[in-house]
Amino acid sequence: MESFIQLRSGTTPRRIHADLDGLKDDELGRAGFTGRTAHLYRRHDPTQFRVKGPLAGVDVAASALTPTDKDDLAGTPLLMFSNADCRISLSMRGRPAPFYVRNVDGDELYFVHRGTGTFVTEFGALPYRPGDWVYIPKATTYRQVPDDADTCLLLIEATEEFRVPEAGELGRHFPFDSGLVTIPEAAVVQDDGRDEYEVRLLHSGEHTSVYYPHDPCDVEGWRGDNFPFSFNIADYHVLTSASVHLPPTVHLFMQATGVYVLNFLPRAAESAPGTERFPWYHRNADYDEIAFYHGGSVFGIPMPPGWISHAPQGMHHGAPEKARERSRRRFDMDTHVEWQIIAIDTRRRLTPSQAVRDAAAAAGGAEPEIQV
Template identity: 40%
Template sequence: MPQYRSIHQVKQGRTPIQAHRDLNGLVEDELSREGFDGPTTLFYRHGDPQKFRTEGRFHNTTFDSNVLKTSDSVSADGVPQRLFYNSDVSIWSSRRQESMPWLFRNVDGDEVWFVHEGSGTLESEYGALKFGVGDYVFVPKGATRRWIVDEPLNLFGIEAYSGQPHFPHYSGLGRHAPFDPDRLRLPVLGDAVTEAGEYRIRVKYDGDYSDVISETHPFDVLGWKGDLYPFAFNIQDWNVITSDTVHLPPSMHVFLAGPGFTLLNLLPRPAESTPGVERAPFHHRNADFDEVVIVHGGAAFGQPLPRGLIDHSPQGIHHGWPQEIHDAVRDAGDAYDRIEWEIIMVETRKPLRVDTVIAEGVDNVEFI
């Protein structure tokens, strides 16, 4: 495919000398395959491609997650709320206020949770793993565990059904970029729980919940070894890959990938400073991936970002930043030398559906 692009790339009409810089009044709009890694067309338009309305299912969905009432936010016996789903992944919200009164085992898929707010400990067969704001917490499929809450939690989770998430190969960057593997935090195995009794394990299997009553405690582990285990990683330990001469697409910031999805973070970094370079995310349509954005916080060129905002853009729909923001950032010149955003993003190859509880129950949900 790279050979196809290098030999057959063509252009017609008025275009800049380079992509993403010195547009001179043109409005740049990217249509891409395979996220940003496949064949691409850059259209140079007169008008703003993001001024549109839709009819039917094909639309953006935006809502404030801070108003979600999950069942685990009102009862210790509750469970997280599904937000979006397809056959490869589901995206969840957990607002747990109290520690789990039971043990839990998910045999539907591996889980990756992002800690938007709160702190606590993941207790599991592997030991105790403390976590806090800005952490990713990975839980292997089939592991028995429970959340212990120190401060009320606001978590976003990705449940992967089609295969185990893995770190992508960052070709040419070396072993310690964009993160040093030593910054992964592992559980610490404590004393085995050896008391006999009846221990309730809630099991999620094929989307349903059942109970297993065990006569031995799942945390009676005396030792373990292997290459499958929970871990935590904080976004403060991520080394952002940057360029001064071109705005890099989100695909440069992937943390984990799995069959049908990628998980990535857009984090504070120096802004592009070469004269003429576009610094705001360009208008784009990913023809092969849905995109879910979760705003963790921060600011972009002086504008605070709405913490907890969730936005879903289906594949093939225009998204990015409106043209007036592009113009304002361009006009600001050197006024801002950094972009301080903290955004978590999930991209999925198969279209996502919005859970009916969210579509019908969140007062401020918008279909754009």
């Protein structure tokens, strides 16, 4: 069993993440908030610093990035961050892909930020809409057919298989009810008259083209437990507590080796007097963090849609102190948190691509304007 020993020294609140009385709650924890933890109660905001060097982190707006698939039929998603376990890219494909793709390196997980359309797969058609997660198993043949040009999808490629968290004490319907996923219905895609059909085998950021004399989605039927599916965040079960702000790990959606995908979604706000409602300051000693802002608001503060923030492990981050003070002032007024943020935590350090570094440099390191 875990130790009940909790050492204290100096001035500390009686409750965790509550009754700070002007102090700043800074967590130094291991194993992504599930291991040994120290809470350091500071006088000053630990995120107020100037940094120079490769671990500075990168913040950029999706609108400042231009994937080649936005205007070029032969284009591809734009790589934003990568490590040995995963690649995180942005797609804005505006017209139907004339080719199929097949990722032979690993699974793919798309998040639909903007736009509607269909993934045509060998399992059948899989429609998508904003807020959808779309899972594509490794080596599945598919192509994207957007309904219009206004699209924006986040793409996570994992070297190892994506899987849902173990059910644990909550049971199999958490973090989501698998009966609410959408699966494709088998349907043969008829040939459209062309001489051959290209399938791009994706590997290590490159591709090898394979050409078939027929449409490769000619499957009459399928069965088994390895298939693509979609799931909308509106159906995700959000865990809450009235007396403490829960750690990010309770919002886990799917995971692969070294990669954890989380949903921060609308929920009831903490209601016990004195409880802090914003995540505490932390430096996540063992994980890099990516936050992708889908939309919504926090205590009346709008979230900038499409904002992408990278916090390297070991680097302090958290909401600004003035936002925390505002949440305390409005404690009796605000009863819900309305944010919609997609988070990706990785065990290995992420390397920002040159395109992301250039876009961030062009913006001068500016952060989104959030009036508090």
